[in-house]
Amino acid sequence: MADRISKELCSYVMSCVRSRNTKPEIAVRSLLHRMGYRFRLSSGRGLPGKPNIVLPKHKAVIFVHGCFWHAHKCRSASELIPKTRRRFWVNKFITNVTRDELAVAALEDAGWRVCIIWECELKNLVTVTQKLNVFVRGRFMSARDSFRTTRINRIANKMFKKGN
Numbered sequence: 001m002a003d004r005i006s007k008e009l010c011s012y013v014m015s016c017v018r019s020r021n022t023k024p025e026i027a028v029r030s031l032l033h034r035m036g037y038r039f040r041l042s043s044g045r046g047l048p049g050k051p052n053i054v055l056p057k058h059k060a061v062i063f064v065h066g067c068f069w070h071a072h073k074c075r076s077a078s079e080l081i082p083k084t085r086r087r088f089w090v091n092k093f094i095t096n097v098t099r100d101e102l103a104v105a106a107l108e109d110a111g112w113r114v115c116i117i118w119e120c121e122l123k124n125l126v127t128v129t130q131k132l133n134v135f136v137r138g139r140f141m142s143a144r145d146s147f148r149t150t151r152i153n154r155i156a157n158k159m160f161k162k163g164n
């Protein structure tokens, strides 16, 4: 019993640390569930980047990304980067985005199909449902491409050129 409690406590703490079970993640899970797809909870831990949702049967993984921490292009530079400690924040975002890119590359190299659902996309559940359907059925283009034009790269280039 003690073992079970500590396990539960541990997974609760970990869920906070890794920001798992966030509202957007729960929303995507319940959408998938309603669409009839079955997935494993927490099975992404052994995979690169720890995907939020794994659909083993479809060899597919899904990341649910918060737009701020993952520097989504929906955020303008001024929304993304606080006025103070700008260099720190730009470095932070570059680290996060690079980590995301590497995880996607490693997963795709290992034969997984990768989908990223952005927090802002969840404002339109119909579109997200369509995106998930297309993805799980296997007609989705590489998630790697979605990183190519991330706004943070452009901001960083500009900023470091200026020596700001």
Ligand SMILES: [Zn+2]
Binding pocket: 067, 072, 073, 074, 075, 118, 119, 120, 121
């Ligand atoms: Zn966004």
